[in-house]
Amino acid sequence: MDIINFNLLLIGIAVIANGILGIIVFLSDRKSITNRTFFLLNLFTICWGVFNYLSNQFSSPEIVIWLLRIAIFFAVWNSLILFQFAYVFPKREIIFPRWYKFGVIPIVAITAILTLSPLVLSEVVGFYSNEQVSKVSNGPAIPIFGLVVISLVFGGIFYLVHKMSHVPIEERNKFKAIIVGVAISFFLIIIFNMVLPAFLNNAAFVSISSIFLLPLIITSFYAISKYQLFNVKVIVTELLVFVIWIIIFIEILTKTSWEERIIEGVIFLFVVIFGIFLIRSVRKEVSQREKFELLSKDLAMANEKLKELDQMKTDFISIASHQLRTPLTAIKGYSSMLLEDTYGELPIKVRGITEKVFQSSQRLIFIVNDLLDTSRIEQGRFQVSFERVEVANIIKDVVEELKPNTETRGLQLQLEMSPEDAEIIVQADPSKIRQVVTNLVDNAIKYTEQGYVKVSLQRSLNKRALISVKDTGFGMSAQSMQNLFQKFSRAKNVSKLHVDGSGLGLFIAKQIIEAHNGRIWAESAGENKGSQFYVELPMGN
Helix, strand or coil: CCHHHHHHHHHHHHHHHHHHHHHHHHHHCCCCHHHHHHHHHHHHHHHHHHHHHHCCCCCCHHHHHHHHHHHHHHHHHHHHHHHHHHHHCCCCCCCCCHHHHHHHHHHHHHHHHHHCCCCCEEEEEEECCCCCEEEEEECCCHHHHHHHHHHHHHHHHHHHHHHHCCCCHHHHHHHHHHHHHHHHHHHHHHHHHHHHHHHCCCCCCHHHHHHHHHHHHHHHHHHHHHCCCCCHHHHHHHHHHHHHHHHHHHHHHHCCCHHHHHHHHHHHHHHHHHHHHHHHHHHHHHHHHHHHHHHHHHHHHHHHHHHHHHHHHHHHHHHHHHHHHHHHHHHHHHHHHHHCCCCCCCCHHHHHHHHHHHHHHHHHHHHHHHHHHHHHHHCCCCCCCCEEEEHHHHHHHHHHHHHHHHHCCCCEEEEECCCCHHHCEEEECHHHHHHHHHHHHHHHHHCCCCCEEEEEEEECCCCEEEEEEEECCCCCCHHHHHCCCCCCCCCHHHHCCCCCCCCCHHHHHHHHHHHCCCEEEEECCCCCCCEEEEEEEEECC
């Protein structure tokens, strides 16, 4: 491959590499000022490299001088965009200060205009034997050009270094990679494409200017893959597309006829377009996945926070309940002693008030006990002691205890069990089973205005002890039954009648029965059609 094709290969690699970086970064977030600026940086870099290459492909001094002027014209804007990239990186939005809009940009614009005049490069004064540019004559404004470009480049590096010192340690490596790439590339460019041609009249290295961009390209790819500025899947796709582009580009250079080169060029164009869309689709897929992962992490963190808050709530309920139970027990005890005439016979009016105090304290104790049981369940401290239990005795005791509550309201409290079923034995904690049966029967009485409450015990079809509590009360809707055994859940039609319930009784009952390897459930034909609760326990030996 001759020197011309070798230089063309170099500029082709540089253009493709810059194009990949610029397009991918831009398409990843078009609204980001950092992404847009990086795209412009790549675009002006490509233009600068192309015109530098073209300046060595002609032998006419007039054409060459204009190509060189256009090249350094883009070099001026390229240095400005580099400075802007360093200033905005890595922000998504920014408001540029007045000194930048009304100071830096006008100076750069004036300098860029000067580069198109003989005031910076006046004429070509010599060629090598192979007709490549050898020397150019500088104009009086060449120091202005040099000062502006060098100031912008070093100003950009200064901003990157300054920002790197103000970010967390884990974020600094990506800044270091970009800083190293920018510093090396622009140092080589300034030396071989500005200092030598402008001040020593030596333009021999202009034709290989594309090589000087490789450090920036390499470190950018390194930063992207190493520090995950983009996903590895995107990097692999980019590299694959890049290799395909390079292969086709080399294929174009090896063709001998213009017809073949045109055909290969059209194919190359379609491959480039396809590659861009492929990379864009992969980038979109990765971006969506990263969003889902971020949402998943946020959800996990929120879940942990909720667990902490729930634990704090449980601890608070446990402490508060313990503190409440002591004075409530005292109130209940003293009011009971007053009702029993321990301190003398009470007047009728005072006795009525004392009975209300006793009943209220009793209800509060029930609520406090429910809260304590709930906190023990949530903390894993809820214990069950198993022993042989005759379930019928527990049911009979509960019915006898609660029967006075039905007689005053005209309700029938019925107990049904056969002599054979009355001998059913289960392995259970008698106090916990008594708590469940009491809760179910008491609820049935409270939520039944007329009719009956029927409690029964029998053997189920699967040879288990089956306790049922049936009433002719308010019943439940299908929606109410869905949340029936959850904490603080109460049916809407019953919560208006009895506002003093805690909504924890059935939740605790479910936990107790499940701790016995049993099952509890409810059935109802609908509101105002009664309900029936079932408890199923494994039978003991």
